[in-house]
Amino acid sequence: MLEMGLDRSELLREEVAYTRLGCGLEVATLQKRGFAKKYAVLATRYGSIDTKFRIAGAVDPISTPEGIAHFLEHKLFEEEDGSIDDVFADLGAYSNAFTNYTMTGYLFSCVDNFWPAFDTLLDFVMRPHFTDENVEKEKGIIEQEIRMNEDSPDWQAANGLLRAMYRLHPVREEIAGTVDSVRRITAEMLYECYRTFYHPSNMTLLVVGDVSPSEVAHRASTRLDGRDFGPTPGVERIRPEEPRSVGARRVERRMTVSEPIVCFGYKDPSVGWLGQPLMHRIIGMEMLMHTLAGRSSALYNSLYAEGLIDASFDWDYDCEHDYGFAMFEGRSNSPDRLVERVAEGIDSFLGAGVDPDEFERTRRRVIGSMLRSFDSLEFIAYNFLTYHFRNMRLIESVDMARSIGPGEAEAVARELFSPDLLAVSVVTPDSAQPPADAEYPGDDEPEQEG
Amino acid sequence: MNPVVIMGHTKVRDFVECLGGGSLEEVFQVERLPIGADIHTMRVTKFKTNLLAAVLQSDLSVDAATRNALLPQVLRRGTRRQPDTADFMRSLDDLYGTSITADVAKKGERHLLLFGVGVVNDVYLDGGDEMLRKGFGILRDLMVEPAMEGSGLRADYVAQEEVNLRRRIESILDNKQAYAFRRCNEEMCRAERYAVSKLGRVEDIDAITPDSLADWHGKAIREYPMDIFAIGDIEHERAAELATEAFRGLARRPRSVGPASTQGPAPSSEPRRIVERMPVSQGHLVMGYRTGVTFASSDYPALLFANGVFGGYTHSKLFQNVRERASLAYFASSGIEQTKGLMWVNAGIDFEAFDTAVGIIEEQLDDVQRGAITESEMENTRRGLIRDIEMMRDQPSSLMDLALEGIVNSCPVTAENLKQRISQVSVGDVIRVARGIQLDTVYFLRNEEGSRDA
Numbered sequence: 034m035l036e037m038g039l040d041r042s043e044l045l046r047e048e049v050a051y052t053r054l055g056c057g058l059e060v061a062t063l064q065k066r067g068f069a070k071k072y073a074v075l076a077t078r079y080g081s082i083d084t085k086f087r088i089a090g091a092v093d094p095i096s097t098p099e100g101i102a103h104f105l106e107h108k109l110f111e112e113e114d115g116s117i118d119d120v121f122a123d124l125g126a127y128s129n130a131f132t133n134y135t136m137t138g139y140l141f142s143c144v145d146n147f148w149p150a151f152d153t154l155l156d157f158v159m160r161p162h163f164t165d166e167n168v169e170k171e172k173g174i175i176e177q178e179i180r181m182n183e184d185s186p187d188w189q190a191a192n193g194l195l196r197a198m199y200r201l202h203p204v205r206e207e208i209a210g211t212v213d214s215v216r217r218i219t220a221e222m223l224y225e226c227y228r229t230f231y232h233p234s235n236m237t238l239l240v241v242g243d244v245s246p247s248e249v250a251h252r253a254s255t256r257l258d259g260r261d262f263g264p265t266p267g268v269e270r271i272r273p274e275e276p277r278s279v280g281a282r283r284v285e286r287r288m289t290v291s292e293p294i295v296c297f298g299y300k301d302p303s304v305g306w307l308g309q310p311l312m313h314r315i316i317g318m319e320m321l322m323h324t325l326a327g328r329s330s331a332l333y334n335s336l337y338a339e340g341l342i343d344a345s346f347d348w349d350y351d352c353e354h355d356y357g358f359a360m361f362e363g364r365s366n367s368p369d370r371l372v373e374r375v376a377e378g379i380d381s382f383l384g385a386g387v388d389p390d391e392f393e394r395t396r397r398r399v400i401g402s403m404l405r406s407f408d409s410l411e412f413i414a415y416n417f418l419t420y421h422f423r424n425m426r427l428i429e430s431v432d433m434a435r436s437i438g439p440g441e442a443e444a445v446a447r448e449l450f451s452p453d454l455l456a457v458s459v460v461t462p463d464s465a466q467p468p469a470d471a472e473y474p475g476d477d478e479p480e481q482e483g
Numbered sequence: 484m485n486p487v488v489i490m491g492h493t494k495v496r497d498f499v500e501c502l503g504g505g506s507l508e509e510v511f512q513v514e515r516l517p518i519g520a521d522i523h524t525m526r527v528t529k530f531k532t533n534l535l536a537a538v539l540q541s542d543l544s545v546d547a548a549t550r551n552a553l554l555p556q557v558l559r560r561g562t563r564r565q566p567d568t569a570d571f572m573r574s575l576d577d578l579y580g581t582s583i584t585a586d587v588a589k590k591g592e593r594h595l596l597l598f599g600v601g602v603v604n605d606v607y608l609d610g611g612d613e614m615l616r617k618g619f620g621i622l623r624d625l626m627v628e629p630a631m632e633g634s635g636l637r638a639d640y641v642a643q644e645e646v647n648l649r650r651r652i653e654s655i656l657d658n659k660q661a662y663a664f665r666r667c668n669e670e671m672c673r674a675e676r677y678a679v680s681k682l683g684r685v686e687d688i689d690a691i692t693p694d695s696l697a698d699w700h701g702k703a704i705r706e707y708p709m710d711i712f713a714i715g716d717i718e719h720e721r722a723a724e725l726a727t728e729a730f731r732g733l734a735r736r737p738r739s740v741g742p743a744s745t746q747g748p749a750p751s752s753e754p755r756r757i758v759e760r761m762p763v764s765q766g767h768l769v770m771g772y773r774t775g776v777t778f779a780s781s782d783y784p785a786l787l788f789a790n791g792v793f794g795g796y797t798h799s800k801l802f803q804n805v806r807e808r809a810s811l812a813y814f815a816s817s818g819i820e821q822t823k824g825l826m827w828v829n830a831g832i833d834f835e836a837f838d839t840a841v842g843i844i845e846e847q848l849d850d851v852q853r854g855a856i857t858e859s860e861m862e863n864t865r866r867g868l869i870r871d872i873e874m875m876r877d878q879p880s881s882l883m884d885l886a887l888e889g890i891v892n893s894c895p896v897t898a899e900n901l902k903q904r905i906s907q908v909s910v911g912d913v914i915r916v917a918r919g920i921q922l923d924t925v926y927f928l929r930n931e932e933g934s935r936d937a
Contacts, residue, residue: 045531046607067529069876116807122798123859125866144873145866173810180765181813181831184659289761291653329572337568338639343647364654394576401579401603404531410877463762 035250044400044431045407049417050246055258057234057265061421062246063413063428071147071242072410075158076138076418079230081210082203082272083135088229089267097226098217099203100210103132104168104175105223109139109158111167117157126150131415134204135353136422140414147244148252155238155256161227163220172215179209186288186460187362190296193284193458194360198300200280201273204356233257234265239417241410272355277302279456287463295368297375297457298360299449307354308424315425316399316433317442318350322359324395324439325382332378341371354423359449368459379450387439396434403431509876510897511886512719519735520709522726523886524719527879531607533715534879535618536599537626538887539707542741543594543676549683550699551594553641553648553691555585558598558629558700560640566630568640578617579603583625589681590891591744591777591822596703598626604716612725615717619729627704627733635693636700645688652682659928663767664829667926670757671771675747677823706738710890714879743891744777744823754922760931766834767928770844772826774819775919779894783821784904785912789920790819791864792913793851794828798863800847801828809843811836822892826920834929841925851917856910868905872898 041048049063081102087094110117110130121128126143139158141150182188192207199205209215240249279300306314326332326348336342346363365371406412413427420427511523520537541547565571575581582601587594602618605611630637655662665680672678711730713722776786787795794801794817805815815830832840850856875881875898889895 044607065529067527069873116797118797122796122863122867125863125870127867127870128797142874144870170810174806174813177765177811177831177833178813180833183764184767186657289659289763290657291655292650294657327572327576329569329576331569334569334572338643340643340646343650364650394573397578398576398580401581404603404607405580405582405601408530408532 035247035254037247037250040426040428042428042431044435045404045428047407047428049426049428050250052250054233054250054254056260056262057232058253058257059237059421060250060253061237061417062240062244062249063417064244064246065241065410066243068243068410069144070142070410071144071240071244072140072142072414073151073154073238073240073242074138074140074414074418075154075236075238076136076422077231077236078135078422079137079226079235080133080135081206081208083230083270084203084206085271086229087269087271089269094271095225097222098210098214099206100175100208100215101218101222101226102137103209104171104215104218105226106130106132106137106139107171107175108163108168108223109161111162112157112160113162117153120153120157121150124150124153132208134208136418138415138418142410147242151240151249151252152256155253158231159233159257159260159262161224161231163223163227165220168218168220168223172218175209175215176212179207179212179215182207182209186290186294189286189288190294190362190458190460191360193286193460194296194298194456197281197284197456197458198279198298198358199356200276202275202356203272204353205280229266229268232265233262237418237421239414239421241413241417275356278453281456283457283459285459285461288460290460290462292364292366292462293368294363294460295365295371295457296360296362296459297372297455298358299451299454300456301352301357301359301449302451302454303445303448304352304355304357306352311352311423312420312425312430312433313437313441314445315350315352316430317437317439318359318445320392320395320399320434320437321387321439321442321446322348322350323399324387324391325379326361326375327395327398329394329398332375332382336371336374339374341365341367341374368457372455372457376450376452376455379446383443383447383450387443389439392439399434400431403434509882510899514719514723516711516723516727516730518727518730518733519737520711520726520730522711522713522723523883524713524717524722525882526717526719527714527876528716530715530879531604532601533604533615533618533717534599534601534712534883535622536597536712536883537622538598538710538712539596539703540709540740540891541594541596541703541707543589543592543679543681545676545679545684545687548594548679548681549648549687550691550696551596551703552587552681552683553644553688554696554700554703555587555596555598556644556648557636557640557696558625559583559585560644561630561637562624563628563630564624566637575621578614578621579608581614581618581621583621585625587681590888591820592676593740593743593822593891594681595887595891596707598622600625606716612721615721616725619725623729627730629697629700631697632693635697638693641691641693641696645691648682649685649688652680652685659761659763659765659767660829660831663769663926663928664827666757666759666928667769667771667827667924668825670755670926671825671924672747675745677747704733705735708737708740709735710887712883712886714882747773747823754925756925756927758927758929760929763928763930765831766837766930768828768830768832768837768840769926770828770841770922771924771926772828772920772922774824774826774916776916777824778821778888778892778896782912782916784901785908785916786819786821787868787905788861788864788908788913789851789917790817790826791868792856792860793817793848793917796864796867798860798867800850800860801830801844804843804847805830805840809839811840811843815840815844821888834933837927837929845922848917848920848922852914852920854910854914856913861910861913865905865908869902872902872905
C-alpha cells in the first residue's frame with residue numbers, strides 16, 4: 034500500500050494528497066470536483082540557472098552552455114519514431130512544456146483519455162532520445178524563439194533588470210540562452226544533464242482535475258516502480274558567490290517602442306530561505322507591496338493622476354533559494370522620475386509604519402484573490418510546483434494570509450528597499466534623443482545593452 | 484505568485500479565436516427584463532467566484548469607436564457613490580478583492596462595451612448572498628452612475644484617460660506580432676468597417692469633452708442593446724431579481740444595431756503583398772484570408788475543422804511542416820475570426836526565409852483544398868475541437884463569449900449543439916469549405932537591411 038499524506042485548507046475547501054513512490058518520485062493530486070479539464074505536470078528541479086554542477090565523486094565541475102535546460106525540454110518531445118505531441122494529439126490531449134530559472138515541467142491537459150495520456154507523459158519524460166541530427170535540427174526553431182524574445186520590449190526590460198542587478202548569478206542569463214550558446218549544445222551534453230537532473234527522486238508529478246488521488250498514485254507506481262533508474266545521483270549545483278551590491282544602477286536599451294518601458298527593483302540581500310520562513314516572507318511582502326503600491330494605495334493613485342504610470346504598472350516580490358527581488362514595471366514617459374517617486378513613496382510609507390487598517394483591507398483583498406486563483410487549474414499547477422520546490426505549500430497560503438501581521442514584512446522591507454540595492458532597466462524608443470542623464474554608473478562600469 | 488518569465492515548448496494558440504464559450508449539460512437561461520435588457524444566467528457551483536457582466540452593443544464605426552473606447556476607461560475611475568478612484572478601489576478591496584473590468588471588444592463589425600464584476604462566492608464567506616447583491620450594485624454603479632462634474636463626466640478623469648487611450652493605441656507598436664497582425668487587417672479590410680480599431684483613432688481623441696462624453700454615455704445606456712450575464716452559484720430567479728433591482732429606473736429604448744458582419748469586396752485575383760521595415764530581430768509574417776463562412780453559417784463547424792487541420796493545432800499541417808520539418812519557425816499557426824469570416828496565418832521567421840515560408844504555407848492550404856487530408860488529421864482535429872469546447876465549461880468568461888457570439892450573429896448556438904455538428908463533419912465538408920478560402924493579403928514586417936522586395 035502506498036502511504037498517502039493529506040493537506041487540507043478549510044478556507045479554500047481544497048485538499049492535496051501526497052505520496053512518494055519507491056523510485057523516489059513525489060506524486061501529488063489536487064482533485065477538482067466537477068471540472069471537465071484534467072491537467073498533469075511532471076516537473077524536475079532543473080532550470081536555466083543550473084548550468085554548472087559537480088557530480089558526486091568527480092573532481093572537476095561540469096559547465097554547460099546557457100539555455101541547455103530549455104533545449105533539453107524541447108528535445109525530450111522527440112522520440113525515435115517522431116514527436117510525442119502526435120501521440121497526445123491522437124488521444125485528444127493538449128501537450129506542452131515550460132522551462133524557467135529553476136524548473137522544467139512537462140504537461141498535458143485533456144477531458145477524455147486521461148489514463149493513456151498519463152502513461153504517455155510518464156513514459157516519454159523518462160525516455161530520452163537525443164541524436165546529433167535531431168539536436169542540430171532544433172537549433173533553427175530555438176533561434177527563432179530567441180529572436181521572438183529579442184523583439185519583445187517587456188521581456189528585454191525584465192531581463193535587463195536581472196542583468197543589471199546580478200553580477201555573477203546565472204539568473205542574469207536568458208532562459209533560452211543565446212543563439213551562440215545554443216549552437217554549442219550537443220546530444221552528449223543533453224544526456225549528461227538528463228542523467229544528472231531527471232532522476233525520479235529529483236522530480237514531482239502533479240495532477241489537478243477530477244481524478245482520484247489514490248488512482249493517480251497507484252497508476253504512477255505501476256508504471257515506474259518496476260523500472261531501474263539507478264541510484265540517486267549526487268549532484269552539487271555550483272553557484273558563484275554573488276556580492277550584495279548591484280552590478281549596474283541603470284541599463285538602457287533602444288527598441289522600436291511607443292514610449293519608455295521601465296523595470297526597476299531591489300535585489301534581496303537576504304537569501305537562503307526555504308519552507309515556512311520563505312513562504313512567510315513571500316506572502317508578507319506581497320501584502321506589504323499591495324498596501325504600498327496596489328491600485329487602492331495613495332502612491333499608485335498619485336502616480337497615475339500625475340501621468341507617470343498607466344494601467345500597465347505592476348509590481349511583484351519573488352524569492353528563490355539563492356536570489357530574490359522586489360520589482361516594479363510599466364510604461365512611463367518619465368521613467369527616472371517614476372523610479373524617484375516610488376523610492377520616495379517607499380521611504381514615507383516605511384517612515385510612517387504600515388497602517389493597520391490598510392493592512393487589514395489588503396488582507397481581505399489577498400484572500401479574495403487567492404480564492405479566485407483556485408478557479409484556474411493552470412494557476413494551481415504552476416504555482417503548486419513553484420511552491421513545492423521551495424518546500425512551501427500553496428494550499429496553506431490563504432490560511433497564512435489570514436494570520437500574518439505586517440511586522441515581519443516591514444522588517445524585510447526596511448532591509449530590502451535600500452538605495453544601494455536598486456537597479457533600473459529602461460527600454461527607450463529608438464527615435465528619441467538620448468536623455469542627458471542617461472547613465473548612473475554603479476560601483477563598476479555601467480552595462481550598456483543592445 | 485506570478486511567473487516572471489517562462490520559456491514554452493510551443494506557441495500555437497494565440498490566434499485561435501474560434502471557440503467562444505458555452506456549456507454542455509449546463510445551458511443559459513435567458514429572460515427579457517423590464518429594464519429593456521436580456522439576462523443570461525447559468526448555475527455552476529464549482530467556482531469560488533461568481534461572474535456578473537453587462538454588455539452593450541454598438542456598430543463598429545469610425546464615428547463611434549473612439550468615444551466607445553474612451554468611455555469604459557473613464558467609467559472605471561470612479562462612481563457617483565465613490566467618485567475618488569482610490570476610494571472606489573478601497574471599497575473593492577474591502578469586498579474581498581472584488582474585480583472589475585470595463586473595456587471594449589470587437590466581433591466582426593460590432594463594437595462591444597463590456598463591464599464585468601467578479602465576486603467571491605458567498606459560500607466561502609458568511610453564506611447568504613450579500614456579495615452577490617453588492618456585486619450587482621457595483622456593476623450598476625460602474626456602468627450607469629459615473630463620477631460627474633456639473634453636466635459632464637469628471638474632467639480630470641476624462642483628460643487623463645484621453646492621454647492613456649492615446650498611449651494605449653500607440654503601444655501596439657511595442658508588440659511586433661500584434662502590430663503585424665493589425666497592419667495586415669488594416670490593409671486587407673481597408674474598404675470595410677472591420678479595419679476600424681476597437682480603440683478608435685488618436686486623431687479623434689482631442690475633440691471629446693467631458694460634456695460630450697457624458698452625452699455619449701447617456702445615449703449608449705439608453706439605446707445600445709444590452710445583455711446581462713450571471714454565471715456561478717446563482718439561481719436564475721434571484722439573479723433576475725437582483726439585476727432588476729440594481730438597474731431599476733433605467734429608461735432604455737434599445738435600437739437595433741447594424742449587421743455584425745458584411746461581405747467584404749471580392750479579393751483581387753492576385754493577393755496583395757506588403758513589406759514594411761523596422762529594426763526587428765525576427766521577421767513577422769501574417770497572411771490574411773477570406774473564408775466566406777461565418778458563425779451563423781451551416782458550414783461553420785467545417786470551417787473550424789479546416790482551420791484545425793491547416794494550422795490550429797500541433798498536429799496541423801503548418802506546425803508539422805513549417806516548424807517540425809523545415810525548422811523555419813518557433814510558431815506557425817492559423818486562426819479565424821468567425822463573425823467577419825476571416826482567417827490568418829502567422830509565423831515568426833528569419834528574414835531570408837520569407838519566400839520559402841510563404842511557399843510552404845500556400846502548399847499546406849493547397850493540400851487541404853485538394854483533399855490531401857489523412858484520417859488521423861481529421862480525427863485528431865475532431866478530438867481537439869471537442870476537447871476545446873468541453874474545456875469551456877471550466878471558464879465562465881468562455882461560456883459568456885460563446886453566448887455573445889450567438890447574440891452578435893443572431894444565431895444562438897449551444898456548446899452541445901456545436902459538439903454534435905462537429906461530430907458530423909466529413910472530409911468532403913472540409914474540402915468544400917477549404918476551397919472557398921482565398922488568400923487576400925500577405926504582410927511581412929522585416930528588418931531594414933536585406934533585399935528590397937521582401
